[in-house]
Amino acid sequence: MGCRVAANLSVAIFMKKLRLFFGQNAVWLVAVVVAAIGTGCIVLGKQKANPALFNGTDLSGWEITDYAGGGAVAVKDGEIHFAQGELITGIHLAYDKIPRTNFELEAEAMKVDGNDFFCAITFPVGETYATFVPGGWGGTVVGISSIDGLDAAENETATFMKFEKNQWYHFRVRVTGEKIQCFLDDKLVVDLPLADRQIALRPGPIELSVPIGIASFQCISKVRNVKLRTINP
Structure with missing residues (x-):
C-alpha cells in the first residue's frame, strides 16, 4: 500500500510540473507518449541494444x-x-x-x-x-x-x-x-x-x-x- 501511495504521489507531482510548462496540453502530451510507448514507436532506455556481433553480410567488426x-x-x-x-x-x-x-x-x-x-x-x-x-x-x-x-x-x-x-x-x-x-x-x-x-x-x-x-x-x-x-x- 505504501508503494502505491508513493507512486501516485510521484505521478501527481510529475503532472503538476508538466502543467507548469505545457498548461492544459499536459494531459494530451502524456497520452501521446504513453500510446507511442505501447506501439513501440518509443523505445525505453532500459531496453538492450541489438546483441548481434555478426551482421550476416560481411565480417565488419x-x-x-x-x-x-x-x-x-x-x-x-x-x-x-x-x-x-x-x-x-x-x-x-x-x-x-x-x-x-x-x-x-x-x-x-x-x-x-x-x-x-x-x-x-x-x-x-x-x-x-x-x-x-x-x-x-x-x-x-x-x-x-x-x-x-x-x-x-x-x-x-x-x-x-x-x-x-x-x-x-x-x-x-x-x-x-x-x-x-x-x-x-x-x-x-x-x-x-x-x-x-x-x-x-x-x-x-x-x-x-x-x-x-x-x-x-x-x-x-x-x-x-x-x-x-x-x-x-
Missing part, C-alpha cells in the same frame, strides 16, 4: 585471425564459412570494448567435414580469457581450456559427445563473477565455479583469438547468429 596455415574464411548466405586449414582457422573481434563479466555469448555452428573442434569460442573472464571447446581431441571432447593449467581434455569440465556432420548446434557461454556456464542446445554442459581457480588460455595459437574469437581445427565449418548480451548475475 571482425578480423581473420593470422593462424599459420589457416584456411580461407568467407561470408555466404548469412553464414561464416571456414575452409579446412592445415591447423586452425578462425576469426576474432577487431575491437575490445566488450563486457568482461556478466554476459552471454552465443553462436550456432555446423561441422561440414573434419574430425576435431569446429566452433571453439574464446571469451573474456575478467582480466583473463578461456576457450569453450566443442568436439576437440579427435571430435568428442567438450570442455573449457584452461583451468589450473589443464586443458579441456584434462580438467573436470571434460565431457564426451559425438557431433554429427551437417547438423546445426547452438552454443551459449555465460560468464559471471562466480562461474562459467556453457550450454549445448540449451543443455548445461559446463558449470564451473571460479573461486580459487586459475583461468587462462591454452598456450599456443589460440592466444591470437582474443578478445572474442571463433575457430575450427582441420575442419570445414559454418557459423551463424553470433550474439553477445549483458546479463544480470
